Amino acid sequence: MSYRYTVDSHTYDFPDLKSLLAKASPARSGDYLAGIGAATYEERMAAKLALADVALTTFLDEAVIPYETDEVTRLIVDSHDAAAFAPVRHLTVGGLRDWLLDDATDARVLAALAPGLTPEMAAAVSKLMRNQDLILVARKCRVVTRFRNTIGLPGRLSVRLQPNHPTDDLRGIAASMLDGLLYGSGDAVVGINPASDSVGALTRLWRMLDAVREHFDIPTQTCVLTHVTTQIEAIAAGAPIDLVFQSIAGTEQANRGFGIDLALLREARAAALALGRGTVGDNVMYLETGQGSALSANAHHGVDQQTCEARAYAVARELKPLLVNTVVGFIGPEYLYDGKQIIRAGLEDHFCGKLLGVPMGCDICYTNHAEADQDDMDNLLTLLGVAGVNFIMGVPGADDIMLNYQSTSFHDALYVRQALGLRRAPEFEAWLERMGVTDADGRLGDGRNALIAQLPRLALTA
Known part of the structure; x- marks a missing residue:
């Protein structure tokens, strides 16, 4: 027609x-x-x-x-x-x-x-x-999901704590993880983008994350963002996996470029559900998307990148995930040229995802060759906070030293929560207060807390 x-x-x-x-x-x-x-x-x-x-x-x-x-x-x-x-x-x-x-x-x-x-x-x-x-x-729009805590409630904003390290060093990752926790970040997920793809190295990461979580009794979930087939293999081998991660796209051909199809994603979800690790819910998937992924794989079929992105949310909706985030400026200026285009795309993605019933977050980010800067990210962060985004990223210094791109920091999360009166996931909020990291109003303390006191007893080997 x-x-x-x-x-x-x-x-x-x-x-x-x-x-x-x-x-x-x-x-x-x-x-x-x-x-x-x-x-x-x-x-x-x-x-x-x-x-x-x-x-x-x-x-x-x-x-x-x-x-x-x-x-x-x-x-x-x-x-x-x-x-x-x-x-x-x-x-x-x-x-x-x-x-x-x-x-x-x-x-x-x-x-x-x-x-x-x-x-x-x-x-x-x-x-x-x-x-x-x-x-x-x-x-x-409100899309509420649960695993060990509750994400997406009105007046709440969660943060993915992203403690990446260029060599997957356990002590370096743990240091960034504890830094984020002391700033009150990590209620969405503690998620690592690994440098390695071997099951043995990845299993050490899963076990270390789980050891830290159990040591401090943290009501959150962990994730290592490797390929879904590796996670299925690791689940079968007994790795302590909370959330299964995968990047997804809005066309079959683009998903094949990721090495996935719907049957494989359903298999991964079933494997994670079988572990029964959630305490307050069973949303076991963490999915990432981004405008331009279908085009970069030459798999867009003449469909514009924003419509392709929205189609990825149909895939997400099918899998009932805990978290979905658009990594909005990560693919580069070939797809979103400058701050104006990144801001618009982030608002579109969040709107479309929420309208379709998907628990949307956003990695508010850009690459260093884009015509964008941190002021643009401040603007998008504030706009998404007003729009009720479920979660954002928390990267030490907003500079990811493994992926080499610019995102949002633990301090940025403090800013937007203070400016807009947003609180953390309720179970995580109660834990921070119990540990003495924050007071009853959610404000950070002076650093003298149970988290610091328990550090000498924390074992990082896995």
Whole structure:
């Protein structure tokens, strides 16, 4: 089906839905690299106006990637909940925007709607929204998950403690881990991006993380971010794995580039569930995404990168994860050129994920060859805090010495919590107070606490 819009006697033609979505997308370098972005501001606005008049039911009839050739499309179509979709079935994309912004559309209504929306619907409506619209609607969405603590409650912001080390040195990782805990970070997960990929070296990391967690009786979860097949092997060998990690994308071909498919991800989730390590819930997956991943694998099928990203959330939703985060500026300026594009993408991803019922966090980050700096990250951090993001990253000094990119620090988490009155996950908050790290109001103490007192008895060998 083709689409068109006339502006001052000039008619813009869009041959299919994926072309219309691409031309309506805010400017970003990845879409231009793919040759699918709007050529002019006028063409982009014409596409937005045409998109606003598209009926939501169109997305059920016209797949941007064919059903027969893509298992993510099949997942989207086969799992669509017609009953949940019924309240908005009569709307256009523009009408959905107005409906989402209506005061009567609250958290309960949005939670009920989530199974009825497809990723393409979410991506489409996001393209019609200003940043403030993305923030306002995302703030109304609540996705709560549980493993050893509860993440995503209103007024709460969690932090992934990211104690990476370039040689996987146990003492170096433990030092960064304890540094983060003393700043009150780590309630989302303590997660390491390892330098090694051998099962033996990785198992030492899992055992060390688990030893520290058990030594201090920390109500959180740990994760080593290696390939899902390695984690399945390690589970079979008895490694103490809490969360299973995997990067995912929005097309079957891109996921094959990661060495995964839906069957493998389901197998990994079943393996983690069988361990029964959660104490307050069974959300056992940690998934990461990022705009541009399908394009970088030449697996985007002519679909714009933001719509591909939204399709990854259908994969995430299927797996009922504890955490999903968009690593928004990590892939580089070839896909998100500067701070403006990174900020917009982060708000889009958070909005689309939450709207689809996914527990979204964000690695608010950039690479050193992007036209961005830490002030841009401060802006995105603040905007996502207002929007109700579930979690952010906590990296020592905001500078990851293993992955060599810039993210957010333990201090940044303190800033946004203080500025916006946000608290930690309740179980973790109670533990910090019990250990004397924070007071009853969540403020850091003077360093004289049980965490420091117990350090001499902590064994780091595994």
